[in-house]
Amino acid sequence: MKLQLVRSTLALFAAGLALACGSAAPAAEFSAQQKAAVEAIIKDYLIKNPEILRDAMVELDRRQKEQEKQAQLTITGDPSSKLYTSAHQAIIGNPQGTATLVEFFDYNCGYCKRALADLANLMKNDANLKVILKDYPILTPGSIEAAQVASALRNQFQGEKFWEYHQKLLSTRGPVGKDQALEVARDMGADMDKLTKDMQDPAVQAGIDETLQMASALNLNGTPSYVVGEDVVIGAVGYAELKTRVDNAHKCGKATC
Template identity: 55%
Template sequence: MPMRLAQIFDRSALVRAAAAAVIGLVAVAAPLRAETSVPQKAEIEKIVHDYLLANPEVIRDAIDELERRQKVAEADSRQKAVTQGADKLFNSASQAVIGNPSGDVTLVEFFDYNCGYCKRALDDVAKLIEGDPKLRVVLKDFPVLGAGSVEAAEIATAARLQLKPEKFYEFHRKLLNTRGAVGKAQAIAIAKELGADTAKLEKDSKSPEVKASIKEVMELADSLNLTGTPSWVLGKEVIVGAVGFQPLKTKIENTRKCGKTVC
């Protein structure tokens, strides 16, 4: 799901939660006794109703507070997941590494070859690598946009087994830059152009090794509660969406400077 759409759904859920919380005030305000009369309950309901009509900003404030708490809880949960899955996140031998393999800062990207925002972020990653010789980038193929994305991920993962790192990075860029829907045919054509054995490629794309690599990424994404692409992991922070070159650059510089994305 595109990040913006997910945010809209999240906001709608918060509105419903806030409304439920306000309705619950009636129950909380009422004496917790079995003998509470119907007139008493009706009177309390009217007081709450009139107060909300006179002060509708209370609903907005409740939504804002719910949203703040949700973000804090989600950030805490993601930090724990990053710590627990650090080895697979940053050092898995099953996913491609671009930039400096021995770099002092690692940026992890979860992407989908059919993701328009990932295509936009491709140039950001290229600029980051070109301008930072100590940056290491791990590519996590996270196929969430349908069957074509899964097929492309299978071929791409198999291509990584055949192609040298610089050739695979070229493959990755070409496939992400492909116009229109991307699937098996487009991935094979680009791999062939770069010298891959297509018969072996198709065979390897269904191998246990390739399936395990994709499964590993899906499980990591699930543990981090990722619902869309691109998403990034830098240090212990999870960054959601195509945030742009400069914000990523600043966070990388901060990580190098003080060990955190915000110093």
């Protein structure tokens, strides 16, 4: 990125210098001597004013982030988006809540395990919060297995029942995979024959694929990741940060009012 920026800057300087000198000839027609002279002038200028490259890189970063934000808004700002309406997700908390928090998680994510208490406290202290849980299994093959079990289990467990399952599985110590996910389901009284059958439904993998595509479109690069009030929040930012954003979502529909 830095090398590309330097080359672009040098090219602009060269073009500007050619115009300033009244030359209408393209750079490709410069003689070797002219090119050497231009390069020497540019090099000298940048050495004396290195902050130009810094400022250009800062501006480039700002523009890229703004473009990313606008791309995300086409999804997060659309109430009809599958981010909010997909059939392949768990809804907990208040389904009719006036603020929505979406979490992308992985059952083998250590940070997700730590952030579980943050989510529990948010729901405990906010009766009008709707929470959407999306399986985003990116860490291990076991993560995919656990997501498949959890997805199929939603045919039996919804709402508070699934929330209980989610907490227990996410609190499991050590690696989590199919065996651990099935064990928790069995302990909670799931119909295991039905669960085994439902796991073979193509809709299970289709739902996981949908979430992976959604995460890619939002440029998510890790778990946990959240969407609150149209904003994308990456990482386990803590209860206070999430609460502030949720409170703002209640007030104005955005994470920042």
